Amino acid sequence: MSQNQEIKADGSFNRQKSLFSTSFGTKPGELPVEKNRYRLIWSAPCPWSHRVVIVRKILGLENVISLGAVNPIRPDLPRIDWAFSLDENNVDPKLGIQYLSEIYTKTNPDYAGRPTVPVMVDCKDNIVVNNDYFTLTNALETVWAPFHKSGAPNLYPEPLRQRIDAMNDVIYADINNGVYKCGFARSQEAYEQAYDHLFEKLAILEQLIAAQRFLLGDYITDADVRLYVTLVRFDVAYYSVFKANKNRLIDYPNLWAYARDLYRTPGFGDTTDFEAIKKHYHLSARLSADLKKENIIIPKGPDLSGWDTEHNRQHLSGKEDKFLIR
Template identity: 45%
Template sequence: MSDSEQSSGESGSYVEAGGFERDTNYIETRITADGRDGFPVEAGRYRLVVARACPWANRAIIVRRLLGLEDALSMGICGPTHDKRSWTFDLDPGGVDPVLQIPRLQDAFFARDPNYSRGITVPAVVEISTGKVVTNDYPQMTLDFSTEWTQYHREGAPDLYPEPLRDEIDDVAEKIFHDVNNGVYKCGFAGSQDAYEEAYDALFARLDWLSDRLENQRFLVGDTITEADVRLFTTLARFDPVYHGHFKCNRSKLSEMPVLWAYARDLFQTPGFGDTTDFVHIKSHYYEVHTDINPTGIVPKGPDVSSWLSPHGREALGGRPFGDGTPPGEPKESERVPADHWA
């Protein structure tokens, strides 16, 4: 395991067989409506810390925006690169987060536990008054945004985790996590040929399964966008710019898989998805930080991302992206991805 991998928000370890095993022991404290873990939902109390480069953090950015939580939950944005110690706030004046007044996310983890020894990961939610991280449990975090923060949802917010479909959403999301979200990392950080080929085969078998599932339905579960779509999208968005070459996931590019490519473009062109995707940060992070895979630190110039805005034709399958809700409005000026970073 490289130092960069440990601190990048994608921490994991190599097992004896040479495979990549993700460290999933996150801080599981939850922020809930009833405050049962000591942290009740409260507007202005917490700050969501993200990095646009990270697929796990990108999920939180998308869900926050779709639900309209911007005024209740502020957001600090780390730069795309970091050293082995921590993500840093190098995009902010003086390299210090203007709300938390810290230069490194590590400071919030150490404020909670001075002996904290695991990965300093994004996304993380920090209590502003104490400067202590509350949770970095990213799978639960977005579900709680949908189910516990409802009093602060915007009018017209979609239901991303509808109760009648939760078992199916959970099942599909679990398959996607093991073989796709985490599967690309199993390929990229494999320590043996056998481990790599096993992960490679599982990845593309699952992508084929997803293509079959999505051939005649617009979204993964039901006829609206759900948490499952958010979780798949952030990996698909990084596939051609990073995973195809950098992680050796090279049977096919996303742009060579017709169903998934059209599905990904459909989501990308939906408010909340493409406008939170930063291809410049994505490439900078993976190619500059993962020096064990890319020791030169050279960032590829391509691919051309303008094709993400090409017609996708998925409307013909029906579906209602936001269900009975409405699209989110324009992003806050301070949170806009520069236009030349995403299209």
């Protein structure tokens, strides 16, 4: 599937739906929740897969669900794909495949969409079982709870789920996917509409986060994970590559400090790979038939040292712990 098939008649970007969305659980027809059965494939620059990796680490599921990584630079092929060229012999050690598309077509020979990350692969049957980036973190937070580490935080507390879901819908439409709507727009009108929605929402969040430490109050929730993955990519990629250039993240004092607060939280900054992010968006996201790889220069900046500076937001919660423990 080419990117052009995700462009609507008005030039706006319409992301393809996740075709493998069977839920994990214990009910008939659901995917069994079993240790060491599944392999999560991700790409470090991809925000959708990054948020699943963050939650996996925070909840202590590293020894329960194995992790495979594709190269942040897409392979030079006549199709859109991801390659396991970071692994020995360019093959994923558990799945035995060179390209991500192989497991998709093995699962469904008629699959015509882009092979996307994140994706959960059933290593028992060697097939794709779930690539629903929108619900994967919620699955890890709920039905995978029996495998959470001792003292794991509650990122999706039941009393707040309705509010978290509502926040997630806004974050997805106007921010997570909003930057892509700017970057992949193929008409001036579609681009400007996406641009306006994006910065209107950032301005609202800048005010919201001024009075509270996290999106839902005193503790980190699933919503904060979802917002973080876009904020951490904003200045190094989206501002320039996707023409989301009204303001930088560092131009929002509250959001900038909020993002640094999360960055310095275990699970966030230690899974963030700025170099991979820059390479992917400035190289893979810009390649076309008339733009050769050797002619592309990866920007040296921006200066990333600010991510390690103090955020001074502790007083907004009055809590020593950033997480609500079960």
